[in-house]
Amino acid sequence: MADITSLENQNKGTTAPGVQRLAYTLEDAGELLGGLSRNSFYRLNAAGKLRLIKVGGRTLVPHSEIVRLLGGDGEAA
Numbered sequence: 001m002a003d004i005t006s007l008e009n010q011n012k013g014t015t016a017p018g019v020q021r022l023a024y025t026l027e028d029a030g031e032l033l034g035g036l037s038r039n040s041f042y043r044l045n046a047a048g049k050l051r052l053i054k055v056g057g058r059t060l061v062p063h064s065e066i067v068r069l070l071g072g073d074g075e076a077a
Helices: 004-008 026-032 038-046 063-069
Strands: 023-025 053-055 058-062
Touching (some): 058 063
Antiparallel strands (some): 023 058, 053 058
């Protein structure tokens, strides 16, 4: 499973070096979280445990939500 430090240092895709991504596609977020499926993200969203955002026709997972899900803000995951 990804740790919070590796998330903060993540430079993937078209993100310029030194720029932190603010949101991830469901596929990229799934890779970061050890292989979660698209359906898993939708189930977490429906249960109120993960916020997803829509931009155009794309569904994205905010970076802050991944950190929160992993317990990086002091709340229980």
